[in-house]
Amino acid sequence: MIEKKLEQLIEILLDKNEEMGARDDAAMNLRKYDHPLALESLLKIASTPDKDEEFLADVCGESIAKILLRTNHFDAKYLEKMIPTARREAIAVITENKPEWLKRN
Numbered sequence: 001m002i003e004k005k006l007e008q009l010i011e012i013l014l015d016k017n018e019e020m021g022a023r024d025d026a027a028m029n030l031r032k033y034d035h036p037l038a039l040e041s042l043l044k045i046a047s048t049p050d051k052d053e054e055f056l057a058d059v060c061g062e063s064i065a066k067i068l069l070r071t072n073h074f075d076a077k078y079l080e081k082m083i084p085t086a087r088r089e090a091i092a093v094i095t096e097n098k099p100e101w102l103k104r105n
Helices: 004-014 020-030 036-046 051-071 076-081 084-097 099-103
Strands: none
Touching (some): 004 036, 020 036, 036 051, 036 076, 076 084
């Protein structure tokens, strides 16, 4: 069963009718969760080419990288699915913390 707060954050992130500030906050707060649904929701935004949500995709890319770093689990499939701007954000965070992850892939 998923935690109520996690569920609320996911709903806010994915709701295109929510204000962008609330969605941005949700993306940043989701990085605190190691739940697969948090990663899946962040990746959904980070991999969707939508000019209106490009900034949000960047934040999601950064959040995904922070989750991967905290859990010490790198999987290149996340980077491969991201739109270029989100991928750059994720790579910047990973490069700063665990550059060896990028050298072996």
